[in-house]
Amino acid sequence: xxxxxxxxxxxxxxxxxxxxxxxxxxxxxxxxxxxxxxxxxxxxxxxxxxxxxxxxxxxxxxxxxxxxxxxxxxxxxxxxxxxxxxxxxxxxxxxxxxxxxxxxxxxxxxxxxxxxxxxxxxxxxxxxxxxxxxxxxxxxxxxxxxxxxxxxxxxxxxxxxxxxxxxxxxxxxxxxxxxxxxxxxxxxxxxxxxxxxxxxxxxxxxxxxxxxxxxxxxxxxxxxxxxxxxxxxxxxxxxxxxxxxxxxxxxxxxxxxxxxxxxxxxxxxxxxxxxxxxxxxxxxxxxxxxxxxxxxxxxxxxxxxxxxxxxxxxxxxxxxxxxxxxxxxxxxxxxxxxxxxxxxxxxxxxxxxxxxxxxxxxxxxxxxxxxx
Ligand SMILES: Cc1cc2nc3c(=O)[nH]c(=O)nc-3n(C[C@H](O)[C@H](O)[C@H](O)COP(=O)(O)OP(=O)(O)OC[C@H]3O[C@@H](n4cnc5c(N)ncnc54)[C@H](O)[C@@H]3O)c2cc1C
Numbered sequence: 001x002x003x004x005x006x007x008x009x010x011x012x013x014x015x016x017x018x019x020x021x022x023x024x025x026x027x028x029x030x031x032x033x034x035x036x037x038x039x040x041x042x043x044x045x046x047x048x049x050x051x052x053x054x055x056x057x058x059x060x061x062x063x064x065x066x067x068x069x070x071x072x073x074x075x076x077x078x079x080x081x082x083x084x085x086x087x088x089x090x091x092x093x094x095x096x097x098x099x100x101x102x103x104x105x106x107x108x109x110x111x112x113x114x115x116x117x118x119x120x121x122x123x124x125x126x127x128x129x130x131x132x133x134x135x136x137x138x139x140x141x142x143x144x145x146x147x148x149x150x151x152x153x154x155x156x157x158x159x160x161x162x163x164x165x166x167x168x169x170x171x172x173x174x175x176x177x178x179x180x181x182x183x184x185x186x187x188x189x190x191x192x193x194x195x196x197x198x199x200x201x202x203x204x205x206x207x208x209x210x211x212x213x214x215x216x217x218x219x220x221x222x223x224x225x226x227x228x229x230x231x232x233x234x235x236x237x238x239x240x241x242x243x244x245x246x247x248x249x250x251x252x253x254x255x256x257x258x259x260x261x262x263x264x265x266x267x268x269x270x271x272x273x274x275x276x277x278x279x280x281x282x283x284x285x286x287x288x289x290x291x292x293x294x295x296x297x298x299x300x301x302x303x304x305x306x307x308x309x310x311x312x313x314x315x316x317x318x319x320x321x322x323x324x325x326x327x328x329x330x331x332x333x334x335x336x337x338x339x340x341x342x343x344x345x346x347x348x349x350x351x352x353x354x355x356x357x358x359x360x361x362x363x364x365x366x367x368x369x370x371x372x
Pocket of ligand 1: 012014016035037045049122123152153176178281283284294295296299
């Protein structure tokens, strides 16, 4: 029996894959969206979502009122020794503190409503680009075919090597570790709040403490050795509790926290995101902000640019030529945002705590990806 063929197969139904699938379905193409997890699934994530994502979310049919009560405007920068603070000012809330598991689930259910065929709980074992199409082998023993393939399978996916696309070197390597509690006592009226501890290593490493009605989370983004990230998380949990930034001591849980490899802005160092009949988007392609490790918006944005390229490719007889346009398209639109704040934060640290305009500019760089 011939395998069922779709116009596009998207591997990974996180923010990148779900966005690409929805935008293609809205253009009338048949899309298969596959994920090895069953949604709602849990993801290590602080839940920061920039307001810059609103126009795209609205295009996908997700209204800003859904996010309103999660608006984040209480933001404080701290010096690493907690001796000084600064509060960046924004004209309006720069973003939201979302429940990531619910958010991703909402994207997948919206994709289904738009006509995307979603298969959950099945992993892709192999992807083979052939001359005229792509075949996908699933771990339930079945195969599927598509004209084009989108890899949106998140960090460290082995699928890139299979199709001959290399991930960048380790120049942009960072470690991220996080611990959270949904049982800690916070008020039901607790409005979202975030405390950022800058210069944890006297340099670019930072810590994040977030508080909402449902969750307390502490995380570090560490540039250096892997095991130091774990130690930094433990210390930050203790200090955040001592300084009453979070209402619970998460030190014990921090000792067992998993440590993730993050390739911040690694997309900028990759030669290409285009393979035979294939595009790579989201964190799989290193689309993560260097300033803040923000990957939800970067992933969705890379998906939006990819969808425009894919639509042209699907309507063309020279589809591979059209796909090649992705490499320059995302660079033109996203490079500045990904490499922000364009300067070594270490030299700015003293100014951020003594000069309000500098605190505001750091806020805009960290939360909105603007150049400092
Ligand atoms: C501790 C931590 C905190 C973070 N906090 C934030 C934050 O507050 N805000 C922010 O914007 N970003 C944050 N990030 C980064 C952000 O979570 C990621 O960049 C984002 O999830 C990338 O989205 P994606 O769609 O590319 O990949 P993912 O969300 O990782 O989705 C990939 C999907 O692919 C599926 N998959 C993988 N392999 C296969 C396979 N072989 N077959 C089928 N399915 C497969 C997975 O199950 C997964 O659902 C954080 C990261 C870490 C580590």
